[in-house]
Amino acid sequence: MSKDNLIEIVNLKKYFQVGRNATLKAVDNVSFNIKKGETLGLVGESGCGKTTCGRTILGIYPATSGQVLFNGKDVHKMNRAEKLEFKKNAQIIFQDPYASLDPRMTIGDIIGEGMDVHLNLSSKERQEKIHDLLKKVGLNPEHGSRFPHELSGGQRQRIGIARALAVEPQFIMCDEPISALDVSIQAQIVNLLIKLQREMGLTYLFISHDLSMVKHISDRVGVMYLGSMAELASNEALYDNPLHPYTKALISAIPVADPSAEETRNRIKLEGEVPSPINPPPGCKFVKRCAYAKDICHKETPKLKEVEKDHFVACHLY
Numbered sequence: 620m621s622k623d624n625l626i627e628i629v630n631l632k633k634y635f636q637v638g639r640n641a642t643l644k645a646v647d648n649v650s651f652n653i654k655k656g657e658t659l660g661l662v663g664e665s666g667c668g669k670t671t672c673g674r675t676i677l678g679i680y681p682a683t684s685g686q687v688l689f690n691g692k693d694v695h696k697m698n699r700a701e702k703l704e705f706k707k708n709a710q711i712i713f714q715d716p717y718a719s720l721d722p723r724m725t726i727g728d729i730i731g732e733g734m735d736v737h738l739n740l741s742s743k744e745r746q747e748k749i750h751d752l753l754k755k756v757g758l759n760p761e762h763g764s765r766f767p768h769e770l771s772g773g774q775r776q777r778i779g780i781a782r783a784l785a786v787e788p789q790f791i792m793c794d795e796p797i798s799a800l801d802v803s804i805q806a807q808i809v810n811l812l813i814k815l816q817r818e819m820g821l822t823y824l825f826i827s828h829d830l831s832m833v834k835h836i837s838d839r840v841g842v843m844y845l846g847s848m849a850e851l852a853s854n855e856a857l858y859d860n861p862l863h864p865y866t867k868a869l870i871s872a873i874p875v876a877d878p879s880a881e882e883t884r885n886r887i888k889l890e891g892e893v894p895s896p897i898n899p900p901p902g903c904k905f906v907k908r909c910a911y912a913k914d915i916c917h918k919e920t921p922k923l924k925e926v927e928k929d930h931f932v933a934c935h936l937y
């Protein structure tokens with residue numbers, strides 16, 4: 620394992636058994652790394668496997684096969700003590716700031732809960748840390764005695780962030796952390812995450828279907844489709860020089876602010892529905908979402924390969 624990597628994911632599969640005979644391949648042989656201190660964005664249409672991938676990395680779901688190495692240790696083979704340490708080091712920020720905070724607990728106790736398990740603090744230290752965290756995420760110490768229903772959506776997501784930070788993690792999986800928020804609040808939350816990352820040296824997996832927000836926050840970006848990685852590259856390479864036809868289509872659909880530019884730009888239409896991951900199309904699974912499909916594209920789904928330095932793509936055309 621390279622010492623630059625915090626996380627290495629090798630041939631990860633997460634299959635769900637649905638009904639008696641069907642298998643849903645939510646994550647199907649995915650490999651990538653997350654470097655220390657970077658943000659890896661994971662994008663793709665609804666149901667492509669982003670959340671399942673993140674949850675399997677965190678060990679919330681057992682892997683069907685493959686490995687997730689965190690600081691060189693396999694997350695799915697850790698003993699009790701290692702698991703406890705991993706739970707402290709790898710936190711999650713949830714999509715829905717309304718459902719993810721216990722309405723019966725005060726904000727202070729929500730933030731303090733993880734500290735009680737993982738940090739050995741006196742009650743004075745605990746209180747001071749809660750106050751510091753509230754300030755760090757742009758709230759006041761007085762918010763600590765309030766309940767979630769007294770706060771706005773943006774404020775609640777700030778609490779979700781403070782809760783994740785409370786146990787001093789190395790890694791945070793941000794699972795669509797802004798999609799339930801008003802557009803006006805979304806940039807504030809993303810900028811807060813960027814600021815905290817710089818201050819605390821955090822590593823993020825940022826899951827979203829909002830390609831412009833992912834561009835804003837990520838160092839590298841992976842594009843998922845039907846449980847597979849279509850393309851993985853640096854932020855600049857992916858947005859300025861997308862190689863996979865599917866990535867090209869997704870990027871061409873990003874809304875632009877200028878209506879006159881909207882008329883002239885070359886939008887690649889994604890026709891029809893995403894196929895079911897229970898019954899993906901035969902041959903290359905990307906074929907239904909590929910504007911350039913040729914005869915060769917009916918061979919099996921190609922593996923992700925490096926076609927330019929640090930630019931990986933799974934496509935027969937390369």
Ligand SMILES: Nc1ncnc2c1ncn2[C@@H]1O[C@H](COP(=O)(O)OP(=O)(O)OP(=O)(O)O)[C@@H](O)[C@H]1O
Nearest residue numbers: 635643645664665666667668669670671672828896
């Ligand atoms: N516990 C589960 N049991 C069975 N199928 C599941 C389970 N969780 C997810 N799936 C299926 O796995 C596939 C991937 O789902 P997942 O939530 O990971 O996608 P996603 O890309 O995060 O989508 P979204 O953006 O809508 O959250 C979907 O077809 C989903 O229905």
